[in-house]
Amino acid sequence: MHEHSVALSIVETALRHAAGRKVESLTIEAGLFSGVFADSLRFYLELLFEEQGQPIPNFHLSSPPARCRCECGSEYPLSVVLDGCPSCGGHRRTLLTGRDCVLVSMEVADA
Amino acid sequence: MPEILSVKSSAMAKNDLVAAENRAWFRCRGMRALNFISSPGAGKTSLLEAMAARLGRKLGVITGDIQMTFDADRIAKAGAQAVQIETGGSCHLTAEQIRKELLARPWDGVETMVIENIGNLICPSTYELGEFFKVALLSVTEGDEKPAKYPALFLRAEAVLLTKIDLLPHVNFDVARAERDCLKLNADAKLLHLSCKTGQGLDAWMDWLSKRPV
Numbered sequence: 001m002h003e004h005s006v007a008l009s010i011v012e013t014a015l016r017h018a019a020g021r022k023v024e025s026l027t028i029e030a031g032l033f034s035g036v037f038a039d040s041l042r043f044y045l046e047l048l049f050e051e052q053g054q055p056i057p058n059f060h061l062s063s064p065p066a067r068c069r070c071e072c073g074s075e076y077p078l079s080v081v082l083d084g085c086p087s088c089g090g091h092r093r094t095l096l097t098g099r100d101c102v103l104v105s106m107e108v109a110d111a
Numbered sequence: 112m113p114e115i116l117s118v119k120s121s122a123m124a125k126n127d128l129v130a131a132e133n134r135a136w137f138r139c140r141g142m143r144a145l146n147f148i149s150s151p152g153a154g155k156t157s158l159l160e161a162m163a164a165r166l167g168r169k170l171g172v173i174t175g176d177i178q179m180t181f182d183a184d185r186i187a188k189a190g191a192q193a194v195q196i197e198t199g200g201s202c203h204l205t206a207e208q209i210r211k212e213l214l215a216r217p218w219d220g221v222e223t224m225v226i227e228n229i230g231n232l233i234c235p236s237t238y239e240l241g242e243f244f245k246v247a248l249l250s251v252t253e254g255d256e257k258p259a260k261y262p263a264l265f266l267r268a269e270a271v272l273l274t275k276i277d278l279l280p281h282v283n284f285d286v287a288r289a290e291r292d293c294l295k296l297n298a299d300a301k302l303l304h305l306s307c308k309t310g311q312g313l314d315a316w317m318d319w320l321s322k323r324p325v
Contacts, residue, residue, distance in 0.1 A: 002234035005201075006122040009122040010122050013120045013122075014118075017118055021114075024113045033262060033263045033266050081295075082262075090298075091294065091296075092298040099237070100121040100122070101121065101237075102121050103118045103119075103120045104118065104119060105116060105117050107115050107116075109113055110112065
């Protein structure tokens with residue numbers, strides 16, 4: 001349900017960067033631990049663009065694995081939250097990515 | 112040809128900025144600030160009543176609910192300084208809502224500020240409010256699989272309190288499994304067993320809280 005506030009923030013940022021130009025597409029990554037559900041986010045994004053009287057862009061939404069650094073030194077992608085380090089099996093790790101929901105890039109029409 | 116713009120902006124950026132201001136506000140006043148997160152009915156308010164009985168007006172509480180002010184009333188009656196935010200439907204508190212409450216009253220003498228979030232295991236997890244750390248409450252009546260199902264919270268919680276532990280003989284809750292999963296998500300999580308009904312674990316919780324560096 002908080003996807004509504006997440007979508008609101010993304011739409012604000014996108015329209016600011018577009019500076020009046022038509023937004024053609026948005027590329028968004030919802031991290032493994034971002035708590036954001038992609039389908040729900042898409043629903044609110046469409047709704048908000050519509051409310052703003054804007055054409056609905058294409059959304060490229062993905063949930064990439066989180067990047068972790070284990071205390072054993074290895075770095076690895078994590079896609080199953082309870083999995084351990086593939087090298088040592090441990091769980092004492094630093095999360096390098098995966099907490100955030102990020103508007104990575106966008107396409108805008110020529111001015 | 113459309114132009115591609117690199118943005119790389121977190122959806123939380125605006126909220127995080129205000130959260131950082133709140134954190135600075137707490138630091139300037141030497142207050143420790145915590146964010147209590149759990150499902151509805153896990154015992155956040157009961158724990159806050161028990162804490163209020165010990166800390167009195169040194170405890171400040173900002174409590175969020177979709178509607179009604181029962182929680183703030185209960186906590187204030189127990190002796191703490193408490194204020195209610197009614198979100199009117201929103202499923203989590205935001206840093207901006209907390210900022211307004213911090214500025215709206217003197218909070219004289221408060222040493223520990225607890226933000227009691229909306230009862231919800233998902234949405235509040237990713238909204239920083241300016242707290243120094245998050246505390247997850249998980250009651251044994253909810254089920255031992257909750258840490259695995261709601262990793263966004265249990266990854267971020269510095270302490271996990273298993274509440275209503277006095278009910279353990281009456282429910283099928285595998286403490287070892289719940290705790291193992293908590294530690295897989297956060298290897299440094301402090302795990303405590305608590306019952307507000309019997310008082311079990313309250314001393315250990317208050318002791319950990321008072322010693323946790325801020």
